[in-house]
Amino acid sequence: MVGTFRPRRVASAALLGALALGLAACGGEYPNSTFNHYTEYNTAIDALWDKLLFWGTLVFIGVEAGLVYTIFRYRRRPGGATPKQVHGNTALEITWTAIPAVILVFIAIPTVSTIFKTQAKAAPDALQVEVIGHQWWWEFKYPQLGITTANELYLPNGRTVNFQLKTVDVLHSFWIPQMGGKRDLVSNRTNYLWFTPNADLPSSAWNGFCAEFCGASHANMRFRVYTVTPAEFEQWAAHQKQPAVFKAPVVAPAAANAGTTPVQLASLQQGAVGDSSAAPAAPVVPVWAFPKERLDAEFAYTVPTAKLPTAISFDESLLAQGDAERGRQTFSRSSCIGCHAIGGTPFTSPIGPNLTHVGTRYTIAAGLYPNDAKHLAYWIKSAPHMKPGSIMPTVGKGLTDPVRKNVINVGGLTDPEIADIVAYLQALK
Template structure:
């Protein structure tokens, strides 16, 4: 019912919904987003009543009391009307008091964290990507958040750099990520599928490119995904992939200084995204492009061009030092290796 009411706004605004609008806040797939759209629809319709009434009064005044040529009409001279003024002071108070009841109760609903969440995820905001840690399940991944369908998920939000904000429009409104203050929110998705998320607090040069995806799995799929994420990384046999592996682990390239590849002794970094199963992700570079060989090569070749201001481009040895720059064949080998990390 709530959903129908909120969807009615959508039609009113001549705005389509569904797959054409992957971040529409009206097209909801979880209890929080649904309640938020419902509360919005209450205040929306209340606001519409006021808007239409007052704009109609303004237009009426325009036609009724405008000065016309050859008219001797005199303006009425009155200074006010105390009864009327008291009335239009008190009426809005009553009006607001009524509509505020569901709005206030929802605040407490959202702020009450689940006691037994099915999953706990620690979200870390970075410039410009999201890290997802599942502390109880011992899994760390990046930019693609998997959650089980129909279950309450507790999210702890943290950052060791600037402010960010965690937002999945179709599932839940945003909560800011603030250094030195762990914020919490809970989410629940009632349908499996892929949902779009985006950083909603300005966080620097490539803020616009800090996106993520939420993949809502069935319980079995989620369990299988977790089991797979726990496994150690694939060790390649193919010569090209092997060459990529060697470059990745070499001190010259130094990739392992920032990136973690579970099972490897040389790649233990925690600054960049965990790449243990990067080949199994659908997107690259915080949800800005498909995970294909070609896109991956472009990304490795010149990450600063695709995502200006990112830390790999400004601090990675192969990008800072022209003597260490990757050759095209090295880029191809690295891309093949990373794609093999299913």
């Protein structure tokens, strides 16, 4: 069968393809894009990508041009002679072997160079952060500072951060798309990753994810990253080093308030939560966390969007009556102390997230829900209903645990007791 070349049909197909490419390029913000230069890590990776894309495009154009030329030049024509059979062409075979070899050299050199650059050891003065993956939440330890927190990671701009990546169960993968990285957490092994947030970055918020399928709630294993100025990081670290307190906020001295926003001025009296009346006097340390007004105004893409389950209910009117002191007492005699640590108290279990300053965090359940009274109450009442596979058991009295299938009676918490615990945890600033 002899084909007919139809320019209009080809032009229509080309126009349709160009329109599709144009529409694909339309869009707004890309909060999880990796094509940024916010760290030397993703600058190097992006440069490598550009080189590979350039050489790959050249190869594609050359191969396709040769293919199209061959199709049209040697296509079947009416009355055409039978093509001559060719059994080999040494010069041609050497050429098409040499050209890919040369191209591979141009690809291999920058690739190997980037691998060595990103796999090198971090600078000796780097901030050390131990990242521990759990099913399904993130634990962050700052061994140089004596700080342990969960699911929210603070990094100072302009300082190299060296991450020690570990897992306590299955494989996970630590990934902050806009900062670069993505490295696996492997059982019985410590992997390393380092980068330096640009010194001129403004205080910013970023999404973090687990990028290795790790079970039922893999997609719910998120975390939040805040890159802040060195001064802001020092403020945050100084507060995080303090034991948990839940007394009423007091006004910090004017000298300590210089240059801070109203959100940052909230200060709490020092003292052990377990016995606030006997606590010795100590300097007031201002509470500092990433400004919520900036988070709400500029980083809408970090707001959790998960919906509350319909399988459980909670009397939300009780939240206004919650009492932090009653909540502390209820917490101290409940099963909560078997899994959670709170600095300055006898509660030291490392099984679940550290709750020392949980009131300053913006999310719970590894970034799945906002850290407000309503979501916290539902989470305490039945975490497995809120997050599939959660090892935190149901504690709401009378409920059936969806994983263990047992009805919670002895040791279960009523809605008023949960409201008190919510008040206590929210006061741990």
